[in-house]
Amino acid sequence: MWWLLAGCWNIQEEARHRRVWEMIDHEHDLYAARDALTRGDLEGAQAAGGRMAEKDPLPGLPNEAGPVLRQLREQGEALEKAATRADAADRLVEMTATCAQCHHAMKIPSPDGSIAKRTTDLVWLGVAFEDERLWALGVNALGSPPDQLGWPERRGQLAAALVPH
Numbered sequence: 001m002w003w004l005l006a007g008c009w010n011i012q013e014e015a016r017h018r019r020v021w022e023m024i025d026h027e028h029d030l031y032a033a034r035d036a037l038t039r040g041d042l043e044g045a046q047a048a049g050g051r052m053a054e055k056d057p058l059p060g061l062p063n064e065a066g067p068v069l070r071q072l073r074e075q076g077e078a079l080e081k082a083a084t085r086a087d088a089a090d091r092l093v094e095m096t097a098t099c100a101q102c103h104h105a106m107k108i109p110s111p112d113g114s115i116a117k118r119t120t121d122l123v124w125l126g127v128a129f130e131d132e133r134l135w136a137l138g139v140n141a142l143g144s145p146p147d148q149l150g151w152p153e154r155r156g157q158l159a160a161a162l163v164p165h
């Protein structure tokens, strides 16, 4: 019954592709919000938050990933409703802790630095995966000395760099 196996395989492949697509959206929306805030565009950041809040359910994700995904969507909603740019920057970096939580829970290997289109993407991938290597690559590319900070402090730095608090 090879066709049955082929069918299962296809469904799994399909689910995987949808997951990757949603991930590409997440990554894209994360950068869209970041770039909007860099331009001083609160509405652009809110719109990216709104897109993160309203995704369809993801096929093929294990049950334990469900609450984390819901949390991410709630954080997207909070970003959508952020009243000031400083508030939006805080909501955005908070969200990266949720990205990391799921990536760790599901043991997703962190991407190598080559998927970063810009050097600033590296520090964001660093916090989204809580990956020391990506963070160090990013900090180095931005010309700063290496640090020994914890992830909350690093997120605080990112938020403050994005919008002075």
Ligand code: HEC
Binding pocket: 016, 019, 020, 023, 024, 026, 027, 030, 065, 066, 068, 069, 072, 095, 096, 098, 099, 100, 102, 103, 106, 108, 111, 115, 128
């Ligand atoms: C509910 C779980 C979950 C959450 C939350 C989550 N991810 Fe992911 N992420 C995954 C999974 C699963 C993969 C691996 C995709 C695959 O190959 O199946 C992944 C992979 C990725 C990748 C690598 C894609 C590639 O091209 O290799 C990036 C980048 C990424 N996620 C960014 C993010 C960002 C940014 C956030 C937060 C805004 C986020 N993710 C939140 C589950 C999650």
